[in-house]
Amino acid sequence: MTTMRAAVLVEPGRFELQDRPVPEPGAQEALIKIARVGICGTDMHIFHGNYAAESLPMVPGHEFTGHIAKLRSEVAGLTEGQPVVVDMNIGCTRCYWCRRNEILNCPEMQQMGITMDGAFAEYMTVPARLVIPAPGTTPAEILALTEPLSCVVRAARKAQVTFGQSVVVIGAGPIGNLHVQLMRTIGAAPIIVSDIDANRLKMAKECGADHAVTPDNLHETVMAATDNRGADIVIESVGSETLYAEAQKLIRKGGHLAAFGLTGPDESIRLGILETILDENSVKGSVAGMGQDMHDALTLLTHGRIKTDAFTGADYPLEDIQAAFDTFADRPADLKTQIVM
Ligand SMILES: [Zn+2]
Ligand SMILES: [Zn+2]
Numbered sequence: 354m355t356t357m358r359a360a361v362l363v364e365p366g367r368f369e370l371q372d373r374p375v376p377e378p379g380a381q382e383a384l385i386k387i388a389r390v391g392i393c394g395t396d397m398h399i400f401h402g403n404y405a406a407e408s409l410p411m412v413p414g415h416e417f418t419g420h421i422a423k424l425r426s427e428v429a430g431l432t433e434g435q436p437v438v439v440d441m442n443i444g445c446t447r448c449y450w451c452r453r454n455e456i457l458n459c460p461e462m463q464q465m466g467i468t469m470d471g472a473f474a475e476y477m478t479v480p481a482r483l484v485i486p487a488p489g490t491t492p493a494e495i496l497a498l499t500e501p502l503s504c505v506v507r508a509a510r511k512a513q514v515t516f517g518q519s520v521v522v523i524g525a526g527p528i529g530n531l532h533v534q535l536m537r538t539i540g541a542a543p544i545i546v547s548d549i550d551a552n553r554l555k556m557a558k559e560c561g562a563d564h565a566v567t568p569d570n571l572h573e574t575v576m577a578a579t580d581n582r583g584a585d586i587v588i589e590s591v592g593s594e595t596l597y598a599e600a601q602k603l604i605r606k607g608g609h610l611a612a613f614g615l616t617g618p619d620e621s622i623r624l625g626i627l628e629t630i631l632d633e634n635s636v637k638g639s640v641a642g643m644g645q646d647m648h649d650a651l652t653l654l655t656h657g658r659i660k661t662d663a664f665t666g667a668d669y670p671l672e673d674i675q676a677a678f679d680t681f682a683d684r685p686a687d688l689k690t691q692i693v694m
């Protein structure tokens with residue numbers, strides 16, 4: 354096998370299937386045979402030209418799993434044929450942030466499928482240090498959820514959430530659903546989720562939310578469920594200016610707002626400084642999962658802590674990637690769309 358198919362986003366809105374040479378792994382790299390790749394909101398932003406437009410033409414795809422197809426003999430600790438997931442964030446390893454393991458802030462960071470070619474292809478090479486072996490007993494459709502779950506793991510870590518804390522999740526899409534499930538696993542209570550889509554609310558309820566409500570009933574529900582205090586933690590998982598403003602009103606005094614949903618670059622909310630000081634509130638952003646987050650996400654998935662039924666089943670072959678992206682917005686009931694190689 355010397356050539357492979359790759360789905361290249363040649364311009365916003367248009368994929369082209371191209372035959373490309375199978376890349377050769379370098380000294381400290383692994384060649385991965387891709388099995389499955391999830392499509393997420395970030396991919397849709399890239400598809401529409403709203404994000405990483407300067408990277409085009411490019412092969413997107415960062416939520417992937419596969420197995421090691423080829424290694425240079427000098428890579429220790431990995432073996433050919435091993436199923437793996439891969440940490441998509443490539444830091445420079447030398448800067449202030451990389452040395453602090455804050456790779457997401459590395460000024461030279463590259464992200465597979467975002468700033469460089471990713472996984473909507475039959476093969477890709479990746480730095481061997483970012484390869485995480487996965488148990489062969491866990492199906493690929495579940496392993497491909499590791500990266501999205503790792504983002505959720507990181508947000509929970511930053512929120513320092515623990516059992517018995519009340520949590521609001523705004524947005525019950527795929528990521529919102531994972532927030533709900535992780536909070537349930539941690540032991541947060543009560544868990545309140547809001548969305549405009551009835552089917553997503555139903556799934557959130559099945560996945561562990563105590564209350565699943567539409568946005569107009571959210572404030573009332575949160576206050577009723579928390580003795581009128583507001584929630585310990587509110588996670589905005591949509592990316593809307595209006596919803597961030599609303600989220601701020603849902604945290605209790607001393608509560609935490611997790612800024613997670615990506616807004617447009619110019620959007621902002623009015624944050625009352627005095628109120629923040631007097632109430633000792635906190636706001637913290639988290640943008641992706643990396644390092645330990647990936648390991649933790651993989652552990653949770655392989656030990657069955659996350660219900661994945663709702664995330665599987667909406668599969669497209671690589672040949673139909675254009676259709677998978679074109680119809681993405683019209684299929685809110687598909688919690689996750691995956692491309693199968
Ligand atoms: Zn993603
Ligand atoms: Zn760096």
